[in-house]
Amino acid sequence: MSPFETEVQLAGSGPESYFSMVIRRLLKHKLAVISLGILISILIFCFVVPLFFKYEPTYSDFSYLYGSPNSRYLFGTDNLGHDTFTRLMYGGRISLIVGFSAAILPIIFGIIVGAFAGYYGGVLDNILMRITDAFLSVPSFPIYMALAKVMGQGVINIILVFSFLGWMVDARLVRGMFLSLKENEYAEAAKAIGVSNLRIMFRHLLPNAMAPILVSVTLTVGGAILSEAGLSFLGLGVPSSTPTWGNMLTNAQQDIFIAPRLVIWPGIMIFITVLSFNFLGDGLRDAMDPRLKL
């Protein structure tokens, strides 16, 4: 091949799409790649491995309380003879479901509030943002506790409570994005071909705001898993009969000196999961900012 042909090929390949650029840059980010690997492993551990495993999370072996790890019970058993390994898997399901739902519901609500406030501006913006400010000024933990008491304990309730008090930061983020995005020529051009305001907001502008939103979701998942663990630890989260990583910590607290591994295992799971989500979020943020050299 002559050098000229190479030139032509290079010129013809064209710039890559934004999506493939993000993937390429994310793959360069070592911590993010490792975190992504860990998170995928945890997802498989919680959602796939139990399908091939013999114990139910509620199965109790009363002949083997506080049992040490052996070939039957890989991580030993707790005070009621539950298999810790099985409960870590099933507990992880609830924790992850709570984490994802409590990140996605508030972002949806935050997107709606932020989009309307940022796009329309003026009086509507003022009203929506003052409501947001008011919600931000509420001390969230006492409200979590009060709402958990009023609404009762349960997975759905805890997701709703987190969503109710978690949308404000997302709303502000999205509003900021929309304030600048709506000034783009393509928003005006879309208006000029007769696209309605709603469609401009959610079809034309929202996809352009996805990068920071995705980062925020990633970071919120970690935060929600932590909050769930905290509330469950206080006995206000998911009912203690349902295994979650937080509940396992709670149940183990009186046994911390008898069988410290009962605290250590769920603790490590929470720690690794949240840390991985945070690293992944950081990696995504760097990968999605084209101005940043990696």
Next chain:
Amino acid sequence: MDNREVLVDIKNLRTFFYTEDGVVPAVDGIDLTIHQGEVVGLVGESGCGKSVTALSIMRLIPNPPGKIIGGQIFFHGEDLLKKNEEEIRLIRGDKISMIFQEPMTSLNPVYTIGDQISEAITLHQKIHATEAKKRTIEMLHLVGIPEPEQRFSQYPHEMSGGMRQRVMIAMALSSNPELLISDEATTALDVTIQAQILDLMRGLQKKLGMAILIITHNLAVVAEMADTINIAYAGKIVESASAREVFKSPRHPYTYGLLKSIPKFTEKRTNEPLPAIEGMVPSPYHMPKGCRFNPRCPFATEKCREEEPEILELTPGHLVRCFHPIEP
């Protein structure tokens, strides 16, 4: 020319911007007539109200701070300013289309150009997606984009500025508008591409027969394209005539000055500097009293500083807003 039906008739349009520093009368009494199939040029310096006029027709004035405070814009005899938001939305992109100055940023970076043109089509015509795709490829072909089938699934960043402006034109023309507003559509392009785009627009105008309102600060652009030329200065039309008339015998001192300041290749070279219009465009917050051009006008008299001239038809079809028009 005048036996064609009137398509757009703007009467005494006034669009003001209410800023923190004061009121800006961006458009202060503009009259403009566009006949069916006519190419009309609207020429003036930055800040003379050209783009605001275009945005007023489309009812795209950002409010706040902008507001259309007076006048009428008749389109097929119906006042666009009296229509509600939904009615005007159905006219935009269907009967009246607009192309903007910045082809690099007027396309949404996250969708393919095919998606974007198809959207413009399906917005106004109830047709199936496969039909819309067929029509999109036809449009891409029409605006001279090579390999339209492949281009359909390309993203805006994969195209050059000239190509993107062709895409914008394809989008604007996709539902056969009766009026195309071109707001400095070729200004951001280099001269060779500019000439290609102007050629394309002229060809399409002949083929499809829509009227075009060309907004530009470049007299050469309208000289090539327009049937009628309107010269705007500080929010008002100061001269309106056929393109031939304007270039052959400008009557308003401002138009005269503009034409004088273009170097001519036919004249013998001298060492004289190129004539320029003295002074600066008046600040929109402090419009001069009387004729707005009087501080810069070499022919200004006491009357010009006191009274504002009306626009008068000096010869048939040639309107001038001046007390002392230049004799042809």
